Amino acid sequence: MINGQLPALQVVVPLIAAALCLVLSRPGAAWLITFAASVVSMLVSLLMLEEVLQSGVIDYAFGGWAAPFGIAYRVDIVNAYVLMIVSTISTVVSVFARVSVASEIETHNQGFFYTAWLLCLTGLLGIAITGDAFNLFVFLEISSLSSYVLIAMGSDRRALTAAYQYLIMGTIGATFILIGVGLLYALTGTLNMLDLAARLPEVADSRTARTGFAFLTVGLGLKIALFPLHLWLPNAYAYAPSAVSAFLAATATKVAVYVLLRFVFSVFGVEFALGAMPLALGLAVLGSIAVLSASTVAIFQQNLKRMLAYSSVAQVGYLALGVSLATPAGLTATLLHLFNHALMKGALFVALGCIAWRIGSSRLEDFAGLGYRMPWTMGVFVVGGLSLIGIPLTAGFISKWYLVLAALDKGWWPVTVVIIAGSLLAVIYIWRVVESAYLADPPAQTAKAEAPASMLIPAWLLAIANLYFGSHTDLSVGIAARAAAGLFGAAP
């Protein structure tokens, strides 16, 4: 019986946990609830992923109202895959968060912090599971509003302006998405994605459909932080608390990319979205510029959290390139990179969080000699960095390899050049850190001063995952390929 209720539990468990967190605002209790709720969400998502892989799509009608009248959840491989990424990252990063948050956030605010964390998790999971376009918007707002709060809690005062900037940009993006959904509703009279997909082809050749599509893609472009709509991202990630940077960098843009994929492939259909509309060209051009420009900007950053944030903008470029190819191979590469990028950015931001906990800074000039003071933490950073560059035997190599293959298959060799150039630029910005940490003249005290085990274990889990999925690709590539085939197949 419990198996049939999994889709509801996926969202309800973190939501109820958020309410509990608000009441028991003691930091220890709030952390324990957050961790427990993340673990339960992870187990639920793994069970659903297994069920979907074994026996196909899971449908769930809320309140017993069947689609298209009620709100229906519909879990296929893509949903289950994204849910698994989000809940796993939340679990791993929440282990790291306990000590990190205790040092960065005032005690009386920690209860609120974990409440916002759980609401953000609820929103992200809800976006990834729902089969209803308006319900998706509601969850998008839940996750966005709570992430503004999370970012504003950063100890640097600039976190407030960063959160405000994100609030304005994010709200514009959400408004665009709502207008897009509203236009589709006006056109078809339905909000259920499956129903939309069935009714849209008849009316696709209308100005309303094209306008709705344009509003949706621009709004989602803001949420994804696709160049040139990425301006909110660097500050938001740079000044947020360390745990929040790791959590959001590994999940928030991923979920937004999922929404784009869902609308492009499942709701509008490939022929309309990437054929009749010039989205493929737009994504290819903007994705290429994002890879090249954001990677170049990353080289000149002194604040390493900002550097990684710009690198995230570049990675979004890779994701966009994969979609723009409009082939199952390109889509597989994008889906694969969603997962692999979550692993590498998670590892890198968690490593930076350990360093910030120890030396109270994430500026490059303070990194001299860190390779000797914090060997284990820097080890994670190096593994994550290698994966970000795309060195063979790391997860990053696998997704870049599939992306290059897909681009060559399509005959888009300039895209291949962009991907390789982006990797070379990544070598430069990662090398700066390695050089400073291992080769620069160390300062006077070089006694070992590692981060505590509760921070190192999640960091190493992510680093080992980067190595594991770099050499054992059956699982990740298998699921991504099946998910891509599913998106290219019939409706959701």
Added chain:
Amino acid sequence: MIDNPVLRIIAKIIIPMILLFALYVQFHGDFGPGGGFQAGVIFAAGFILYGLVFGTESLRSAVPPAVLRLLIAVGLALFAGVGVITMLAGSDYLAYNALSEDPIAGQHLGILVVEFGVGVTVSAVMITIFLAFAGRNDP
């Protein structure tokens, strides 16, 4: 503004009416226009008027922030709890039919409790937002 007798007396007269009207909107919501969200906002408006006229300190002693925080969570828990109860009863989340032998009575009870949860959370959040803004210059 507590020194102004007109404001003070008018506020004392209409605050109970505002609260009563909010309860009407709340519980009449399943027959006519209204429901938890609207009722919650109206209910909070009564408290906000009290805060405007008698000062935020008086409002804060009438509804302490800790109580408000508890109410926010309780409202949410009521809503989510109804869903969990229907799940435990072997039905889908928020399928009110499972709440009673008679499906119509079940639907009635379910929407009543859920909307009450919405009302509680909305009014508590509204008052909290008011206190957060109005109390910014307080020590």
